[in-house]
Amino acid sequence: MITITIDNQQISVPENSTVLEAARNQGIDIPTLCYLKDINEVGACRMCLVDVEGARTLQTACVLPVTEGMNVKTNTKKVREARKATLELILSNHDRECLTCARNKNCELQTISDDLGVREISFPGESIVRPVDTSSPSIVRDPNKCILCGRCVSVCSEVQNVGVLSFTNRGYETTVAPAFERGMDDIPCINCGQCISVCPVAALREKEEIDYVWEAIDDPKKHVVVQTAPAVRAALGEDFGLEMGTSVTGKMVASLRRLGFDKIFDTDFGADLTIMEEGYELLDRLQNGGTLPMITSCSPGWVKFCELYYPEFLDNLSSCKSPAQMTGAIIKTYYAKKNGINPEDIYVVSVMPCSAKKFEADREELSHNGLQDIDAVLTTRELSKMIKEARIDFLKLQDEEFDEILGESTGAGVIFGATGGVMEAALRTVSEVVLEKELESIDFEGVRGIEGIKEATIELGDQTLNIAVVHSTGQASKVLDMIKNGEKEYHFIEVMGCSGGCVAGGGQPYITAQDRWTKDIRQERAKALYGEDKNKKIRKSHENPMIKKVYDEFLVKPNSHKSHELLHTHYIK
Ligand code: HC0
Ligand code: SF4
Numbered sequence: 001m002i003t004i005t006i007d008n009q010q011i012s013v014p015e016n017s018t019v020l021e022a023a024r025n026q027g028i029d030i031p032t033l034c035y036l037k038d039i040n041e042v043g044a045c046r047m048c049l050v051d052v053e054g055a056r057t058l059q060t061a062c063v064l065p066v067t068e069g070m071n072v073k074t075n076t077k078k079v080r081e082a083r084k085a086t087l088e089l090i091l092s093n094h095d096r097e098c099l100t101c102a103r104n105k106n107c108e109l110q111t112i113s114d115d116l117g118v119r120e121i122s123f124p125g126e127s128i129v130r131p132v133d134t135s136s137p138s139i140v141r142d143p144n145k146c147i148l149c150g151r152c153v154s155v156c157s158e159v160q161n162v163g164v165l166s167f168t169n170r171g172y173e174t175t176v177a178p179a180f181e182r183g184m185d186d187i188p189c190i191n192c193g194q195c196i197s198v199c200p201v202a203a204l205r206e207k208e209e210i211d212y213v214w215e216a217i218d219d220p221k222k223h224v225v226v227q228t229a230p231a232v233r234a235a236l237g238e239d240f241g242l243e244m245g246t247s248v249t250g251k252m253v254a255s256l257r258r259l260g261f262d263k264i265f266d267t268d269f270g271a272d273l274t275i276m277e278e279g280y281e282l283l284d285r286l287q288n289g290g291t292l293p294m295i296t297s298c299s300p301g302w303v304k305f306c307e308l309y310y311p312e313f314l315d316n317l318s319s320c321k322s323p324a325q326m327t328g329a330i331i332k333t334y335y336a337k338k339n340g341i342n343p344e345d346i347y348v349v350s351v352m353p354c355s356a357k358k359f360e361a362d363r364e365e366l367s368h369n370g371l372q373d374i375d376a377v378l379t380t381r382e383l384s385k386m387i388k389e390a391r392i393d394f395l396k397l398q399d400e401e402f403d404e405i406l407g408e409s410t411g412a413g414v415i416f417g418a419t420g421g422v423m424e425a426a427l428r429t430v431s432e433v434v435l436e437k438e439l440e441s442i443d444f445e446g447v448r449g450i451e452g453i454k455e456a457t458i459e460l461g462d463q464t465l466n467i468a469v470v471h472s473t474g475q476a477s478k479v480l481d482m483i484k485n486g487e488k489e490y491h492f493i494e495v496m497g498c499s500g501g502c503v504a505g506g507g508q509p510y511i512t513a514q515d516r517w518t519k520d521i522r523q524e525r526a527k528a529l530y531g532e533d534k535n536k537k538i539r540k541s542h543e544n545p546m547i548k549k550v551y552d553e554f555l556v557k558p559n560s561h562k563s564h565e566l567l568h569t570h571y572i573k
Helices: 020-026 077-092 108-115 152-158 194-198 210-218 230-234 238-242 249-258 267-287 300-309 311-316 323-338 356-362 379-391 411-417 421-435 473-484 513-518 519-537 543-553 561-567
Strands: 001-007 011-012 049-052 071-073 139-141 166-168 176-177 202-208 223-228 262-264 346-352 376-379 453-461 462-471 492-496
Touching: 001 238, 011 020, 011 519, 020 049, 049 077, 071 202, 077 108, 152 194, 166 421, 194 202, 210 223, 210 346, 210 376, 223 238, 223 249, 223 267, 223 323, 230 238, 230 249, 230 311, 230 323, 230 379, 230 411, 230 519, 238 379, 249 262, 249 379, 249 561, 262 323, 267 323, 267 421, 267 543, 267 561, 300 311, 300 356, 300 473, 323 346, 323 356, 323 561, 346 356, 356 376, 411 421, 411 519, 421 453, 421 462, 421 492, 453 473, 462 473, 519 543, 543 561
Parallel strands: 001 071, 223 262, 223 346, 346 376, 462 492
Antiparallel strands: 001 011, 049 071, 139 202, 166 176, 453 462
């Protein structure tokens, strides 16, 4: 530990801290725009300027290491004026149409401008107006909003190992864009939306589908069915001021009913169905010499990553469609038939924590009889916008239940939304099916948590399974490289495209960089899902009575001909 002084307070801090960390730990906030803990620590925005005794110029606190005896002032006239001047320069080249902006009231630039008391722009230079790129099915890139903080560049390359965004041009012309400013649909982007999650402004945002959904709801000829992904319930409440990690399942269902959806189903049902199909697929591969390791395929950002960067592993992907797509397929076949509704009149909306699900829903492979399994995908953020637009007082809603029968799910289904959840759900079922007896404990703690790569060995009858759980495509590439080098051998791997799994997907409510600094959103939100799992009466997919019913009445058995026709696919691109 070393001793430094910040704003006349003497404090002891760890030697490897930065001035920013030391100050914040002491409850002294220093404003930042580009700083993102462990991901983007580059001192680019120069908002965190501080006055250090003995230094000739102001210093950037986020990259400045502490030294013994250092004397720092964070709030002098010089500091305030410099920060304001920097901010005004950023604002002078920013599309300041706040009232109509997708991030209005939820923008880090807006907040900082207000906090620092900027009331006019002293340098109202000519700003360059650039075209907005709407070519991607998932992501809109608006360079007129970009403040060159570089957070998206870092997350895309460092965390996701994709690296399709970079600084281009020079000086006043500098912008963040794909190489040669190509369209987002014309580059090897995986649609994960992690760049959206970390963008402090609206330079990167999801492609909204809200208007299509309102149109369907207002169309009397359409039977509009909605399903909600496991992770949505763990985060939606944040947009209404609830603590991170508060589960809002009942209120979410009630709000969807108020919005006018005809039926409210749960993707957790599809997750249980996936476990049946994927569990039996794994057993089949193990017993009949199929391609191993089998790798989960329910995260569309990950699937796209595999297609683009590791196509040699495409046969390793499970042939199962994702739970959301399976639910869509069952709605347009089994549910339609049972209720005498023409599938063409059914409009299926998925509410997902993910921007890549918009891309997934459009994939040709994920259709049946000329109809897409899913018609529209809303992110969690879009759902909260609809709830606000409809003037629903979310916090006052009484809890309501999902509709039968595709609203029935188990604890295994709900934990899909956190890294390790799919593996744990699969192990609960596969173990019992193979061992033909009830497990003493169904909590597979070894696959929980946010460690980048988790490994475990599971005894399954007379077979020993090596399994791994990976989250973020950056970590996935490490594991795939180790498999290619012969360093590792596994039977089954869960991969989720985003770090932490779906709870931290690119469609979840925005968390400021400052809140990310104090809380691990992945852990907080995962707690909500494990809490739901614990409270569920049924916690194993194969015990879901409605899953049994759908097999009895329609699918016959896991991996049947009918299942293959509707619930499986093969990615070949
Ligand atoms: Fe997920 Fe899913 S768990 S990908 O993370 O498998 O988006 O929440 O809906 O489909 O169930 C996202 C979340 C899902 C799917 C499920 C899977
Ligand atoms: Fe990179 Fe993912 Fe953003 Fe595409 S969606 S630019 S892959 S972070």
